[in-house]
Amino acid sequence: MPKKEHIAVVVSAVTQLTPRIREYLLAAGDGRPLPAYEAGSHIEVLINPEGIGETVRHYSLIGGTETIDDGRSAYRIAVQREDRARGSAHIHHTLEVGSQLAISAPKNEFRLDHRDSKSLLIAGGIGITPIFAMLRSLVQRRRPFGMAYTGRSRGEMAYVDAVQRLAGPHAHIHCNDEGGLLDVKALLAAQPAHTSAYVCGPAALIDAVRHAAAELGWDTQRVRSELFTPPPTGDEVAFDVVLKQSGQTIRVGANTSILDALKNAGQHPLFDCRRGECGLCPLGILEADGPITHRDRYLSDAEKASGKTLCVCVSRLQGSRLVLDA
Template identity: 60%
Template structure:
């Protein structure tokens, strides 16, 4: 289901690290933007200078507990990815006064207020929904523990906020100097029945799930969020021909098929955007290269048959993909 869209204004821009900028958003009429729960995100729509429609997903970081945000404003943080035109364009052109189009808050990664103990795990820019959750558990006086891992301390956006909010219940882990975090030891130290929330690279999410499984955790006690497929170094741009609607669109290397279709004003079915729910698979009519299946919904036989593709995460390693859409 496509969320309802409306305009927001960029009210302020603040660099957080050399790669990450924070954007304060407000309603054009000065009224309050819609409320949301910790972990929510929005779709952001805008047009590139060459006319290409863009769509990206960003977590809402919210009113900062350490500063006084105007009521009803939103904050998002955007990491500039060298291979992704969208984030580079945001860093280059998004300035105060610019009008953007965005969705109402979407809640696919909620923290459960019934948790006896919450474990918050953030990797890199995955801190954005986790910071909202940290603020939520800290304000409510809940039992929690948090770890924030990145390749260097300089890459840790919101480091000071995390240290202040988490206090003795949080730690920063610099993989550049400390190596990989021992997730089995970390999760083993948590109280029985804890629920983990993890956001970051797909490799971190999988490592947390593997560590939890090795400790006998119920898989439902590990909740995660990743926005679309993590770009792979060998991803290429390709054309997607939509046979039923008679359109052909270019899917850039740094974008998903689903985002490309949505940005072009089409309304494909989707929900999770993580390759899990099974709402988005589309019949494949032809492909001039191998399909890169990255979902966890299709069976091994369905993947091998190559007749269907989860367009939220999977893509083509070739030039032309023809879909029955």
């Protein structure tokens, strides 16, 4: 059930950006202004793809077109359909103009620091969504910036023409099918001292930027990143979670996280990021009748290998019964 802190919105426009990416414009259901936000913010979208309880997807707020801000009249998100991920496929299949849904207020864990002497924006694939908002902000404020946008091919890169026009001579569009992988070390090495990098995209790109920055002696604070929640792999199975303290058994659907299943069952687990990064949600494992698929970036390899804990926001069981110390 949507809660009172959620915002009711209605889809006011749908645009196909690439074969796999659709843009959705969401307007407040009551016509009132939506909460303000800054570049880098995201919203949570509640969906119920399996009909057994809500689950949450995060989408960055794009903030406008190339030149026109959305202001507070609408939120603009772009959803890439992952062929084996039922959440994004559910959105593509079910959301159309007039559809109603519940979202959270914007949250920002990926802020532009307005004191940067130069901001270097790096986007990989659908990671362009928060970066495009940052680019618009930097251009509007006339701040020094660089812009690198990489993807598999130009036809798969949302907003690529708008990015090129907005960033002008500062745009570096890199298509892997033409030039192989982006040379992030060369990109970072060409920056003036004290540049800050903002990177959003797949884990491999973020890791490459962090690795190159370390090799070049950059202060770690000068690289800020936002990882996309890893898409489901498609081999997720439904299973039961048993809570030791109450003995309660809770069904976790194949497309629902343990965290969402616990919340839907009236539990109040600790959590924050929902991406396997903050470390607030791990619970102890007492029994598992199958392997655990760890998908977080918080637990160490040794902790994952121990089989004694898991991040319930993103990790799951490949089995049928998981007993948690909760």
